[in-house]
Amino acid sequence: MDKSKVRIFRKANGKIVIExxxxxxxxxxxxxxxxxxxxxxxxxxxxxxxxxxxxHKEQI
Ligand code: FES
Structure with a gap:
């Protein structure tokens, strides 16, 4: 991975990962x-x- 570049993606569980x-x-x-x-x-x-x-893992 090129650490000088930003990567942002959303996982199926809702969290938004920033690298x-x-x-x-x-x-x-x-x-x-x-x-x-x-x-x-x-x-x-x-x-x-x-x-x-x-x-986000908690049950309602
Ligand atoms: S996405 Fe993890 S607590 Fe909301």
């Missing part, structure tokens, strides 16, 4: 910490928004 050099901020422009690869919540159930915390 590569990106700058993630809140709506005010404050930097949000993350690793080289991280996942954003796409299901709306995370208790650690905007990150995926695995809550």
């Amino acid at each position: 590569g050099p990106v700058r993630l901020t809140d709506e005010k422009g404050n930097e949000l910490p993350h690793g080289d690869t991280f996942s954003l919540c796409g299901c709306g159930k995370s208790k650690r928004m905007p990150y995926c915390d695995g809550s």
